[in-house]
Structures are given as C-alpha cells and as structure tokens.
Amino acid sequence: MKWLMDLEEKANVDIEWQQISADWDQKKSALFASGEIPDLLFNATQNSDFVQFNGLFEDMGPLIEKEAPNIQKMFSEHPELKALATQMDGKIYGTPRYKGIWPGSTATMFINKTWLDNLGLKVPATWDELEQVLIAFRDGDPNQNGDKTDEVPMDFNPIGWDFTPKLLLGSLGLPLSNSAGDGYFTEDAQVKNFYVDERFKTLMQFLQKLYGQNLINKEAVTQDYSKFQSLARGNGTTAKVGFTWGWETGDRFGNELKDQYISLSQLKEHADSTNELYWSNDYYFQNYGANAVSISASSKKKDAAMRFIDAFYDPTVSMQVLFGGMNDTDKGIKDNGDGTYQVLPPADSSLDPGSWKWTNSFADNGPMYIADELKDNLKLGTDMQSVLKEKDIYTELLNKADPKTNIYPQTFMKYSTEDTNTLAMNQANINNITDQKWANWLTTKANIESEWDAYVASVNSSGLEQNLQIRQKAYEEYLSTLK
Amino acid sequence: MKQAQLNGSQHTLQGKSWLQKLGGQYQLWIMVLPAIIYIAIFCYGPMYGIQLAFRDFDFSKGLTGGDWVGFKYFEQYFNSPMFWPTLRNTFVIAFVSILFGFPMPILLALVVNSIRSNKRKRVLQTTVYMPYFISTVVLVALLQIMLSPTTGLIDGLLKTLHLLPADTNLIGDPGSFVPVYVISAIWQTCGWNSIIFIAALSSVDSQLYDAARIDGANRWQTVWHVEIPAILPTIIILLIMNMGNILSVGFEKTFLMQNSLNKSVSEVISTYVFNVGVKSNQFSFGSAVGLFNTVINFMFLILANSLAKKSSNISLM
Numbered sequence: 001m002k003w004l005m006d007l008e009e010k011a012n013v014d015i016e017w018q019q020i021s022a023d024w025d026q027k028k029s030a031l032f033a034s035g036e037i038p039d040l041l042f043n044a045t046q047n048s049d050f051v052q053f054n055g056l057f058e059d060m061g062p063l064i065e066k067e068a069p070n071i072q073k074m075f076s077e078h079p080e081l082k083a084l085a086t087q088m089d090g091k092i093y094g095t096p097r098y099k100g101i102w103p104g105s106t107a108t109m110f111i112n113k114t115w116l117d118n119l120g121l122k123v124p125a126t127w128d129e130l131e132q133v134l135i136a137f138r139d140g141d142p143n144q145n146g147d148k149t150d151e152v153p154m155d156f157n158p159i160g161w162d163f164t165p166k167l168l169l170g171s172l173g174l175p176l177s178n179s180a181g182d183g184y185f186t187e188d189a190q191v192k193n194f195y196v197d198e199r200f201k202t203l204m205q206f207l208q209k210l211y212g213q214n215l216i217n218k219e220a221v222t223q224d225y226s227k228f229q230s231l232a233r234g235n236g237t238t239a240k241v242g243f244t245w246g247w248e249t250g251d252r253f254g255n256e257l258k259d260q261y262i263s264l265s266q267l268k269e270h271a272d273s274t275n276e277l278y279w280s281n282d283y284y285f286q287n288y289g290a291n292a293v294s295i296s297a298s299s300k301k302k303d304a305a306m307r308f309i310d311a312f313y314d315p316t317v318s319m320q321v322l323f324g325g326m327n328d329t330d331k332g333i334k335d336n337g338d339g340t341y342q343v344l345p346p347a348d349s350s351l352d353p354g355s356w357k358w359t360n361s362f363a364d365n366g367p368m369y370i371a372d373e374l375k376d377n378l379k380l381g382t383d384m385q386s387v388l389k390e391k392d393i394y395t396e397l398l399n400k401a402d403p404k405t406n407i408y409p410q411t412f413m414k415y416s417t418e419d420t421n422t423l424a425m426n427q428a429n430i431n432n433i434t435d436q437k438w439a440n441w442l443t444t445k446a447n448i449e450s451e452w453d454a455y456v457a458s459v460n461s462s463g464l465e466q467n468l469q470i471r472q473k474a475y476e477e478y479l480s481t482l483k
Numbered sequence: 484m485k486q487a488q489l490n491g492s493q494h495t496l497q498g499k500s501w502l503q504k505l506g507g508q509y510q511l512w513i514m515v516l517p518a519i520i521y522i523a524i525f526c527y528g529p530m531y532g533i534q535l536a537f538r539d540f541d542f543s544k545g546l547t548g549g550d551w552v553g554f555k556y557f558e559q560y561f562n563s564p565m566f567w568p569t570l571r572n573t574f575v576i577a578f579v580s581i582l583f584g585f586p587m588p589i590l591l592a593l594v595v596n597s598i599r600s601n602k603r604k605r606v607l608q609t610t611v612y613m614p615y616f617i618s619t620v621v622l623v624a625l626l627q628i629m630l631s632p633t634t635g636l637i638d639g640l641l642k643t644l645h646l647l648p649a650d651t652n653l654i655g656d657p658g659s660f661v662p663v664y665v666i667s668a669i670w671q672t673c674g675w676n677s678i679i680f681i682a683a684l685s686s687v688d689s690q691l692y693d694a695a696r697i698d699g700a701n702r703w704q705t706v707w708h709v710e711i712p713a714i715l716p717t718i719i720i721l722l723i724m725n726m727g728n729i730l731s732v733g734f735e736k737t738f739l740m741q742n743s744l745n746k747s748v749s750e751v752i753s754t755y756v757f758n759v760g761v762k763s764n765q766f767s768f769g770s771a772v773g774l775f776n777t778v779i780n781f782m783f784l785i786l787a788n789s790l791a792k793k794s795s796n797i798s799l800m
Contacts (some may be wrong), residue, residue, distance in 0.1 A: 029761050033542065052764045055543040064521070158743055218632050222655045222742045422762035429565055432750060439743035461563045 001360065003325030003332075007317060011308040013301075014016040032056060039299040040309070043365040044290045048424070050093040051417045058295040059091040063306040071095060071311035074369040080412075083481050084290050088414045090439045094291030095309060099322065099370050100287055101380070103288040103391045104398040105279055106162050106179060107245045109267075112253065114231070114260040115142030115151075115242055126268045127206055130243070133328065134215040137242040145238050154210065155217040157228060159438050160431075161246035163180055170266050170397070174198040174274035175406040178285035178342035182427060183434065184471065191471045191478065193464060195434045196456045202269075204441045205448050213447065215240075221439045232258065248387045251354055263390045279394040281401040284409035289403060292367035307366060316341075319378060324360035332360050342379035353383035404479060413474040426463025433459050488559045536770035549767070555770035565755055573751040573776075576737070577729045579665050583726060589718060592680030608681075611674030624737040626667060632653045645748055655744035665738065668733075679721070683714040719797045727784035730776050752776050 006017055020027060024044065028374050031037060032053045052056055060249055064071050075082040078098060085096045116133070119333055124130040135344060136155040141148045156164045162179060174194060176185050183195040194200045210216050211429060219227070230263030233254035234240045244370045246252030249261050266277045295302060316335075322345045324332020333349040357363050370378075380388075401407050415423060441448050497649040505512060531547075536556055538549035548752075560566055591611065598604045630653040639646040654661045691709050700708065733755040741749045750758075752772060762771015792798035 025762060029764050029766075033766070035542075048764065053542045155517070218652065221744050222627075222652070378644060421765060425559075425563075425759060425765055425768065427757075428759040429563060432565055432568075432746065435743045436746040439655075441659075443652070443744065458564065 001325065002287055002327050002329040003317070003320045003361075007311050008308070011304070011311050011341070013304055013308050015308075020044075037296045038299070039296050040305055041294045041296070042362070042367065043292060045094050045294045047087065047289075047290065047414065048420045050087055051415070053419045054417075056297055057093040058297045058299065059093065059301060060095065060295060060306065061086075061090075061092045063295075063302060064092065064095075064310075067303055067306040068310035068313070070310045070369065074098065074313055074371075076171070077371065080481075084288060084412055088416060093293045094319075095313075095367055096368065097289040097292040097368050099287045099364075100372055101370055101375050101378070101384075103388055104281055104286065105169055105391055105394050106247065106282045106286060107164075107280065108390050108394075109167065109243075109248070109264040110249065110261045110397075111243045111244055112137075112142070112241070112260050113262045114241055115239070118144060120143050123262070123264065124267065126271050126273075127168070128270055130267060131210065131215070134210065134243060135213065135397070136387045138213075138215055142242065143234075143238050148241060150238075150315065151242060152231065152240055153215040153242045154219045155228065155231060155241045156220055156457070157225070157245075158221060158435075160435070163228075163247075165203065165325050166247075167245060168203055168267065169194055169199055170278035170280065171269050171273075171275065172202060173278065174199045175278045175401055176280035177401060178280075178409050178411075179257040180408075181410055182431065184408060184410065186406060186475060187404040189430050189475075191408065191468055191475050193468065195430075195438075196459050196464065201448060201452050204438060207442055208445075208448065211442050216442070219411045221443065248354075248383060248390060250352055250383055250386060255352065263393050265393045276400075277397060277404075278400065279397040281398045281407055283398070284411065288409070288411065289364075290411045292365075312367040313369045315369070315371055315374060318370055319374070321362050321366035321368045322370065323357055323362070323381070329359055333356075340377045340379070342382070343381040345381065353381040357381070393461065404482060406473065409478075412478050413471065415470065415474055419470045419474075420436065422463075423467055429462040430464050430467070431461055433462060442466075490772070498751070515699060517672075524710045533770065533774055535767055536774045538767060540766040545637075552767075556768045559768060560772050560775065563671060565750070569750055569752045569755045571730050572748055573730050575748070576661060576664060576751060579661055579723055580668060581722075581729065583665055585722065587669050588676035589680050589714070591673055591677040592714075593710060595677065595681055596684045596710070599753050608674065612678070613674070614671045617671065617676035619733070619735040622667065622671060623736060626663065626740070627654055630663065647725060652744070654740070655742065657745050657748045660740070660745040660748045664736065668736070680714055680717060683717040684710060685712045715795070716797050718790070719791050719795060720799065723784065723787045723791055723799055726787035727780055729783050730780050 002159065018038070028044065030050070032049060035056065045057065064075075081096045081098055082092075085092045085094060086092060111123065111133075113123075115137060119134055119136050119142050121133055122129070124133045136142070137151055137153040139148070142151060158164065159166050160182065166176065166180065174185070174197060175187055176194070180194065183193045185194060186194060209215070217231070223231075229252070232241045232244060233244070233253055234257050237256055239257050239260055241253075244252070249258035249263075252258075253261055266279050268277065269275060293312075295305050295309075299305055304368075311317055314327065319333055319341060320326050320330075324330050326333045326335055326341070331344055334342050334344055338340065343353075346353055348356065351359070362368075392415070433455070440446060443450075486598065532787055535546060535549075537551060537553060538547075539552050539705055540546075595604060595608055598607065614622075629635050632638055632655070635653070638647070638651075638653055642651075642700075645654075649685040651659065652661055687710060695705050695709050724799045730752060732751045732753060734751075734757065737751050738754050738757065739755065753776070756769045756772045756776075759765050760772065788798050
C-alpha cells in the first residue's frame with residue numbers, strides 16, 4: 001500500500017499500524033475498558049462505545065473546524081453526514097464515510113437460467129411457481145451430470161444475515177430497509193420488527209413447506225459462510241445450487257459458473273396477490289458509514305492526527321482508499337489525465353476484482369468521501385459494473401420506499417446511555433428466542449399457526465415492546481431532522 | 484522436635500510460634516510458594532472485581548467508582564426470561580457430563596492396569612491421551628466436518644449402519660447436542676484423566692493381589708475387592724472437586740458448537756454472560772451472573788464434601 005505510505009509522508013506522521021480483523025467485537029470491550037487505546041482507531045468504534053466508554057474518545061468537532069477542510073467540505077455538501085456523526089451530546093467522536101456510488105440493495109436474488117432451460121421451465125414470478133421450479137430442480141437432473149441427487153434447489157444464510165429469504169417479506173408488502181438488522185424496519189413511520197409480524201409467519205410457513213419437500217439445503221442453518229460460498233461455486237463447470245441470494249454473480253458463483261445465473265425481481269406470493277411489492281432499500285447501509293476513524297482522548301498530537309485523518313477525505317485519496325493506490329506499485333486506479341479515472345483490473349490475475357480491492361486498500365472500511373461529481377468521472381471495475389447491472393432490476397421497487405415512512409437507517413439513530421444498555425440487554429434475550437424459533441420451524445413439522453401467538457407474546461415480553469418504544473422515539477427525532 | 488530439644492528450647496511443637504514452625508518446614512514452603520503466588524495474583528487478586536456485580540459500572544470512574552446498586556443486577560437476571568433456560572441447560576450438560584464422563588477414566592485405568600505387556604500398555608495409554616492435546620477450536624471443527632449431515636464421515640457411517648435415523652442432523656438437532664458434547668468430551672479427556680487413577684493403582688500393595696489370588700478371587704473379584712477400595716479415596720476427592728466445577732460448563736466448546744438450531748439447549752450461563760456481558764458491554768450484569776454461578780458451584784462443593792465425609796470419612800476439609 002504505497003499510497004498509504006505517501007499519505008503518512010505528506011502529513012509528516014509516522015504510524016505504527018495494527019490490524020485486527022477477526023473477533024474485534026469481542027476484543028474491544030476488554031481493550032476499551034482498560035482505558036489504553038491507540039491514538040487512532042480506524043473502523044473500530046460504534047455509537048454505543050462512545051456512550052458506554054464516556055471520556056475515552058476525543059470530541060473531534062473543534063478539531064475538524066480547525067484542521068480539516070476536506071471534512072468541512074463533505075459536511076457542507078452532505079449535511080446528513082454531519083448529523084450522522086453528531087452524538088446526542090452534540091459532539092463528534094468519529095468521522096463518517098460516504099461512497100454514493102454503491103447500489104441501493106445489498107442482496108440480489110439469483111436463479112440458474114441454464115437449469116431452467118435444460119428442463120424447459122419459465123422464470124418463476126410467484127412463490128407458487130418457484131415451488132414448482134424447485135421441485136423440478138430436485139427431481140430432474142438440471143445440471144445434466146447423470147446424478148439426480150447432487151442438486152441443491154435452494155440455499156441461503158441464517159435469516160438474520162444478508163443473503164436470506166427474509167427478502168421475500170417484500171412479496172407480502174413488508175418494506176425492509178438497510179439490512180433490517182435484528183429484524184427492525186419501519187412501515188408508515190412506525191418502527192416494527194418482522195420477527196413478530198404476521199407476514200413473517202406466512203413466510204415461515206412457506207419455507208417450512210419447501211424444507212419438508214427436501215427443496216432447501218439441509219445445512220442452510222448450520223453451515224458457515226465459507227461452506228455457503230463454496231457450495232454455490234459448484235464443482236468445475238457443474239453447478240450445484242438452483243436458487244439463492246448473493247451480492248454479485250462472480251462473487252457468489254465464481255467465474256466458471258456466473259454466466260449460468262440471472263437476477264430475479266421480487267416474486268408475488270400468488271398470481272392474484274395484490275400486495276405492494278418491495279425490495280430491501282439499503283442505500284444508506286451501502287453508502288453511508290459512521291465512525292470511520294476515532295481519536296483517543298489521551299492522544300498527544302491531536303492536531304497532527306486530525307490533519308492525517310483529513311487527508312483521507314481528499315477526493316483522489318478517497319478513491320485510493322476504496323480501490324487501491326494510483327501509482328505504479330499499487331496499480332489500483334489509473335489517472336487518465338483529463339479529470340477522469342478508472343479502476344484497473346487486478347494485477348494478480350488469480351484474484352477476482354473484489355478480493356484484489358480488499359488486499360490493496362482499506363476498501364469499504366476506510367475513511368472516505370467520494371463526492372457526487374466523481375460518479376461520472378470514475379470508471380468502475382468489472383465487478384462493480386456487474387453489480388450495478390445485476391441490481392438494475394430492482395430500481396423501480398427501491399424507489400418506491402418512502403424515505404420518511406418506510407426507510408429505517410439504523411446507523412443514524414442516537415440513544416442515551418440508559419437506552420443503549422436497555423436495548424442491548426433486551427436484544428440478547430429477544431435473539432435467544434427468535435434465533436432458535438425460526439430454525440426450529442424451518443426444519444421441523446411444528447405447527448406454526450398454533451405456536452404463533454405464544455411465540456409473539458414471549459418475544460414481546462422479553463423486551464421487544466420496550467425496544468420498539470425506545471427506537472420509535474429515536475426514529476421520530478431522526479425524521480424531524482429530515483427536510 | 485528433635486531439633487527443638489537440641490537447641491535447649493522448652494517449647495513443644497504445639498507451643499511454637501508460627502514463624503518457628505514455618506522455619507522448620509521451610510523447604511516445603513519454598514516448594515509451594517510459586518503456587519501460592521500464582522493463586523494470590525490470579526485467583527484472589529481479581530476478586531475485588533466482584534463488587535462490580537453490586538455497582539453500576541462507570542467507565543470514567545473505574546472498577547470501584549460506580550454507584551452501589553445492591554442486588555439490582557441479580558434481580559435483573561432472576562427476572563429475565565433467560566434465567567431458567569440458561570440454568571437448566573447448564574445443569575443438564577454438567578450432570579450428564581459427570582454421570583457419564585466421570586466413571587470412564589476409572590474404567591480405562593482398570594483396563595490399562597490389567598494389561599500385562601508393558602509395551603502394549605504404553606501404546607494404549609499414549610493413544611488414548613493424545614486427543615487431550617487437540618485444541619477446542621480444532622476439535623469442534625473436526626466435529627463439524629465428521630458429523631455434517633451431507634458429507635460427514637461418522638454421520639454417514641452411523642446412517643449406513645442404521646444406528647441413526649436418516650434425517651438426523653447431529654450438529655443441529657437440539658436432541659443430539661448433549662450426547663455429541665459429552666461423547667466427544669469423553670473421547671478427548673478420558674485418557675488424560677485416567678492417569679491419576681493409574682498412578683493410584685500402581686501403588687496397590689502386590690501382597691494384596693497375592694492374598695486375593697490365594698483366596699481364589701477371579702479377575703472381577705480382584706477389581707471389586709482390591710483395586711476399587713484402593714483408589715476409592717482418589718475417586719472421592721476428584722468427584723468432590725468436579726462437583727465444585729459443576730456449573731462451569733466449558734465455555735469455549737459450548738460457544739463454538741452453538742448454532743440457531745441447538746440454541747435452546749446450548750445457551751448456558753457462561754455463554755450468556757459472554758453474549759450479554761462482554762459483547763454488549765453490560766459488565767455489571769455479566770459479573771452478577773458470573774458471581775451467581777460461582778456461589779452455586781461453592782454450594783455444591785460444600786454439599787458433596789459433607790456427604791463424602793459423612794458416608795466414608797474422606798473429604799477435602
């Protein structure tokens with residue numbers, strides 16, 4: 001990362017880097033509680049830390065006014081970023097990031113078109129048709145290798161994750177947004193939780209029916225992410241998975257198989273259903289990030305630290321943060337000389353563009369400000385072009401989500417110390433019930449209809465009602481800042 | 484005594500000051516000193532942190548600076564919907580582990596002890612205690628691979644032999660969590676734990692064996708009347724010590740084996756403390772739950788100890 005060394009040199013600072021990639025969530029409590037933290041923390045803090053470890057982090061507000069012209073420019077062009085960074089006490093403990101060029105949805109729904117063609121089937125448009133297609137995937141030999149048992153008709157991650165059937169809730173008129181962490185979403189300006197929504201019951205009944213017919217991967221609940229990835233990448237040119245969710249075909253299915261898959265628009269429940277269709281609107285989640293960098297309150301050179309941070313927000317540096325260096329060593333971005341730039345293909349041809357980016361830069365975890373005018377002047381890599389193209393299919397559905405009533409950007413919400421603690425405690429109890437209940441319903445023949453009321457009552461009494469009230473209050477405060 | 488008399492002292496051993504007693508046995512004290520230091524620093528030292536369970540943790544004021552809140556966090560735990568499930572799961576795993584896991588090393592030791600050939604004995608012993616050195620993370624990864632319902636070796640074998648119904652998911656089903664947990668633990672630690680019993684057996688007086696043989700005792704009768712009584716004190720002491728740990732169900736393994744499907748039986752007190760206390764920064768609550776766990780352990784220890792004392796006059800205290 002030569003670009004980063006250049007940056008240190010320019011800011012006249014010498015940084016000793018330490019990278020912690022795994023288990024940070026678990027390590028940081030101990031580190032923060034010890035009170036001895038590094039001068040600068042990149043992508044390492046969240047709002048609840050500022051509340052719970054009050055006094056550990058520096059208020060960057062005055063420093064930004066004094067030393068950070070790039071960040072000031074970012075705040076004036078996108079005032080919502082300043083709102084995002086400002087805590088309840090009016091202070092800024094972490095600088096935000098903004099990309100603006102990422103798509104409005106995290107997941108895409110994929111189906112194997114080659115398999116459909118081999119079996120002479122139409123692309124499904126409803127849940128009923130999907131079921132028929134999956135049955136055909138199971139019984140036929142769509143990958144035509146002579147083995148009728150090696151096909152997995154449908155595969156996904158555990159339901160709280162990104163690439164999961166929770167996205168089918170949009171078929172039932174439930175507007176998900178920003179990844180719906182822990183199940184929270186807003187509808188008609190009310191904060192709700194899909195785990196206790198009638199429409200989730202309908203979805204689970206459908207999934208249980210599919211699972212009972214052996215249409216869903218038996219390991220969908222227990223497999224880890226790497227197994228989930230490797231299964232979909234099949235065996236050489238033999239695809240294994242018929243229908244699933246993912247970020248992009250190259251990433252999900254590998255270069256060999258990606259052309260077999262097409263993206264699928266939101267399904268209707270039945271041919272005659274009249275539900276409004278939605279797709280999860282994740283624009284904030286994809287393009288806005290809070291707390292890219294924080295400064296330790298005990299740092300001795302706060303001015304220098306702030307100048308160094310500000311350098312990341314320079315337009316050309318921000319591009320390098322995201323896509324790799326603009327020099328002959330890093331070979332991440334090419335400067336065309338006429339004010340336009342292009343992201344270069346990986347110099348190491350064994351890597352796909354996504355992996356290349358993550359080895360050569362801070363990628364999506366860095367501090368950056370990609371100004372809106374750069375959108376037209378930066379030619380993206382093949383992976384991102386393909387992401388945007390594959391997700392085009394959802395544009396209309398995404399635009400339908402009303403920012404004032406149906407979009408819930410959780411990173412923008414601010415809570416007091418007491419509320420932060422209550423939310424965390426309740427959530428641990430709620431997750432304990434919801435996590436095991438959906439998995440149990442999926443994999444057994446339990447009668448969901450008769451268990452539903454007792455389940456909802458137990459989730460509500462575990463603290464969900466209280467959490468919804470706290471979140472509603474914060475959401476209304478957020479709405480009042482929108483223009 | 485002798486030394487005291489030589490020095491012309493009037494004191495008997497009982498009458499000596501503690502310093503003099505210490506001096507008489509200083510070699511022993513030096514040997515035990517590292518252990519005392521270790522326990523003082525790492526076991527007694529951190530105990531001042533227990534007060535966190537009775538205070539509101541305030542980061543800026545440190546461990547001892549928050550306001551006293553009494554039993555607030557204990558009540559919060561007792562009233563939380565997770566109280567009974569975590570307590571029950573911890574008890575079930577702990578009891579089943581002791582019930583099946585405790586006798587196994589004893590049986591193994593008796594088997595090893597009865598093997599005549601020294602070479603075979605060594606091969607067997609080494610084979611059975613090797614798994615002890617596998618780290619928990621690796622062990623759980625092995626379990627995941629071996630027991631996978633689609634590609635697992637052991638899973639496939641059991642199903643081909645019709646020892647398991649075809650739709651069982653050993654790493655997912657709540658019903659199979661405890662058996663998998665206990666059986667894999669026995670496989671891993673049985674050999675290692677048998678060492679202490681083998682050592683105890685090796686000290687059995689060979690005259691007892693001879694006498695038993697002359698009396699016409701067969702192999703089983705020798706085990707029952709000579710070997711078991713010989714190692715009984717060791718067994719009871721170890722059982723008491725295990726009872727004291729009964730609720731400290733291994734955090735690492737439980738946590739690693741946990742998934743959405745088996746959470747109803749795998750969320751134990753220690754994983755709950757981690758999920759709420761550490762991951763959500765609820766330090767006071769975590770301390771309270773942890774302390775509660777320790778108190779229960781302590782009660783079990785005392786109970787087991789007094790039962791053993793009453794029934795066989797063997798005890799720790």
